[in-house]
Structure formats: structure tokens, C-alpha cells
Amino acid sequence: MEEKREKLIFYALFIIICYFALIWYMPYMDPDEARYVEIPREMIQLRHYVIPYLNYTVYLEKPPLYYWMNILALKIFGFNDFAGRFWTVTISLIGIFLNYKFAKKIINQKTAFWSSLILASSMYYFIIGRLNLIDTTNAFFITMSTYSGYLYLKTNKKYFVYLMYIGMALGFLSKALIGIIFPFAILFLWSIFAKQFKSFFRLISPIGIILLLALCLPWIYMAGQQVSDFYYYFFLKQEFLRYLEPLEHTQPIWTFLPVVIFGFLPWILFIFSMIKAYKISKFKGIQKDDLIFLLTFGGFIFVFYSLSQSKLVTYVAPLFFPLSIVLGNMFSNIKNIDKNDKYINLVMFSIFFVALIGFCFVQNVYMSLEKWFMLITPSAIVLIVLAILPFIVKDAKKTFLSIFFGIMIFYNLAIIPTAAYTIYYKTTKPVALFVNKIYKKGDLLGQYKLYRQSFNYYTQKRTIQIDSVNELGFGRSHLSPKEQEKWFPSIEQFKKVWDSDKRVILLIKTNQIPKFAYKHYYILLKEPYFSIISNKGQTD
Structure with a gap:
């Protein structure tokens, strides 16, 4: 037992180090990263902590919780390239831990372990989990409140429903109404699909509603007092018209399909092994209601934003939490790696290798070829190792663990050439x-x-x-x-x-x-x- 605990601590420390490593190396990128550190800087300078300001004008695209968090970070760490990313990384790591605890509670420790490794090392989660973006924090609060509500329905422990309402309040203060609507919508749909419709109404808690209003109403009231058309612009235009009308970021309905598929790299490469494990185990260890919940959670986020006229890659961040648990369960039951997956893995990492080498020929990299090759060499070596790992390591679990360590190292090494390229056009x-x-x-x-x-x-x-x-x-x-x-x-x-x-x-x-x-x-x-x-x- 002590040995298992030490291993978990080792993996946790490795993930923490990888997430915090070099987050100061890249300047804040335009538009989002720079926006979400400039707003708190101006709020500090103007000493206006209720209404967000951007270029010293009122900016009400989002509520202020994330700005308040960055204000605290800027005051502690100073105006540098670390402070604005501190909370995103911290929240991302807490999210991995939350997913581990939830998977362990509803399924088992084995699934919890693999789901944590998959979430932490998935390309999508790692990238947005280190950038100064509101979506990561919002995804965490949506997940926290939805998981808490579901655990209340399963255990009937009151503190879970209170935690749900607190999570919804924080979700509202980070990205408005979706922080409240999403948890209720997901749990409502689950109650229908799981044929437990009556249980949904147990989530209506007077004390929970009081907690929600106590946390949200003070800011809403003060903002309404300071900005005359706050209610129209913030609630109607930003919350409803943004979803229904193609205000910006208009993309086709299938936009998020490749985002999810490639977002789960490198684990999605073992699709045949997962299918084979499913045929044998049929989601071993997951109760039917729990599986319905996880799929409903992920499916709702995917369908909602696919139908929305406003689409950004970062919007679907919440679905990576429940779907990583589903994948984690499947990986925990894989005994052998399918030979087709070995070749898929080889081809995909070979493509990455060729893209890395050839990128300087396709794009104007603003630097000499010699410098580019010097910067990408460590990353390229790791890609070669990752491509051939399944052929060298015979044991499936050891292969997956090796890929986990390898991909996390690759991500950090890739930051160096990425920064060298993006500094010329993604930041000023x-x-x-x-x-x-x-x-x-x-x-x-x-x-x-x-x-x-x-x-x-x-x-x-x-x-x-x-x-x-x-x-x-x-x-x-x-x-x-x-x-x-x-x-x-x-x-x-x-x-x-x-x-x-x-x-x-x-x-x-x-x-x-x-x-x-x-x-x-x-x-x-x-x-x-x-x-x-x-x-x-x-x-x-």
C-alpha cells in the first residue's frame, strides 16, 4: 500500500513539474492570453475592481472572477510572463486531481489512475492547461459542480449539493450563465436517459440557492449600478444572442470533431486496442448509470457547442474530464496492444516528425535553418522514440507509461521552438x-x-x-x-x-x-x- 502511494506521489510530482515548467518562457500571445492579463493590469492601475477594463474602456465580455485571480497573481509575482499563467496551471492540476478522486469514487482506483494520466497528457488539455485562458478555469468549475451534483444523487450527502451550488456560482463569475445552466442541463438529461427523472428534483436546494445568490448577486448589483446598459449587454447580447447569432468565430457544425479526436492524442492512436478491450470487458467496473452520466456530460458539451453559431476551440474543454474517465477505464482493461495501433502510432509520430522538420520550409520562420534545426533536435529525437516504443516494449502497460513520460517531455521541449517562432507574429x-x-x-x-x-x-x-x-x-x-x-x-x-x-x-x-x-x-x-x-x- 505504501509503495503504491509513493508511486502516485511520484506521478503527481512529475505532472506538476511538467505543467509549471517553462510557463514563463513564452510571451503572452494575442489576442486571448494578452487580453486576460492586460485587463487585470488595468484594473489594478485604475483601482476599479468591479468593472473590467480593456485599453481603459469598459469591457463586459466576461464576469470578473478570473481577472480577480490574475490580479492576485500579478500582485504576488509581479508583471511578468509567469503570473498570468499561474492560476490556469494551478486550476488544471486541481482538475486532474478532481477527476482522479471522482473516477476512484464511482469506478475504481485503476481507472482513476489511467484517466488522470490520459487527461494530464492529452494534447488539448496540456496546451490549454498552461495558457492564460478563462476556459480552463470555467471548465473546472462546470466539472466540479456537475460531479458534485451527481455524487449527491448517488450518496445523498448534503455537502455535495452545497458544493454543486458553490461551483455553479464560481462558474457564473468566471464565464456567466453557462456555469449554472450546464450542470443542471447535464444532470437533467442524465435523469432522463438513466430513467431516474424524479431524482433530478432533489437537486433543488433552498440553502444551495441562497449560497448561489449570495456569491453572484453582489457583483451583478454593483455592475448594474456602474454601467447603465449592463443587463442588456451582459445577459441578453453576450449570453443568448452570442449563441444564436453568428457574431464571430463562425465555423461549420463538425468543427469540434477533429478537436476532440486530435485533442486526445496520443491516446486516441490506440483505438483498435480500446475496441478489443471493450469487446472483452464491456467497460468493466463501470455501472450503467455512471457510464450514462459520463457520456451524457461529454455529449452535451459537444452537441451544444457544435450547434452554437459561435465556436472557439477552447469552448469544449469540459468534455475532456468525463471522456478521459471513459478512456481510462478502457486502457485499464487493455492486455495487449493491437498490431494496427502500433503502425498507426508509428505513422502519426512520423508525420509529426516530418512536420517539425519541414515546418520551416512551408512557413516563413523568420530565422535561419541552422537555428531552427538546433531548436527542434531534442523534440525530434523524442518523437522518434515515441514512434517506435510499441515495437520495442512488449508489455502494454509499460508501453503506455513510457508514452506518457515521453509525450510530457516532448510537450515541454516543443515549447522552445514554438516560442522562437510565435514571438514574431503572435505577440508584440x-x-x-x-x-x-x-x-x-x-x-x-x-x-x-x-x-x-x-x-x-x-x-x-x-x-x-x-x-x-x-x-x-x-x-x-x-x-x-x-x-x-x-x-x-x-x-x-x-x-x-x-x-x-x-x-x-x-x-x-x-x-x-x-x-x-x-x-x-x-x-x-x-x-x-x-x-x-x-x-x-x-x-x-
């Missing part, structure tokens, strides 16, 4: 740091026909948006006409500022420089994707 940090060196009091900063949140974060200043409103439209509408012209001018309106005595420093896409609206300008810094131009030379 290099040009922002240049601006910090040349900036003088009284200079005006702007962005020409674009908006990059990372530019605000790394310069720690407000920028003028020339001929660009983007996601700041709601905040802009709350400014006076004079302020709108000052901070969101058209090209014609901005010309008098450009021709003034004040020095203006603009962020611009490099390919837009020849199309720049004004005749005179100075190029202060020219990078492959972003550049810095000014109406004055550096010596003026």
Missing part, C-alpha cells in the same frame, strides 16, 4: 520593449488599423486605436464624443495629431507600411511582422 513583446526604451513623457502611443492587447501590457500604457475598434466597441460607446475621437479616431481625424508637435509612436503591421495613410513617417524599428513608425525621428 519585442517591439513593445523597444518602445519602452525610446518612450519619453508626453509621447503618444497608437496602433494603426489593428489592436494587439500585448502591446498595451508590455508598454503598460493606453494606446490610440486608429481606424480600429474591434472588441472595444461597447467600451467606446460609453465614452463621450470627444473621448471617442481622441482614443478611436478615423484616419482623417488622426491626421491633425500626426501633424502636430507631439511625437506619436505607432504599432503597425510591417506589410502595411507601404499603404500608410500619411506621406511622412520614420521607421524606428522594422521586424518581420510588426514594426514601429513615428511622425518624428528618434533624435527629434
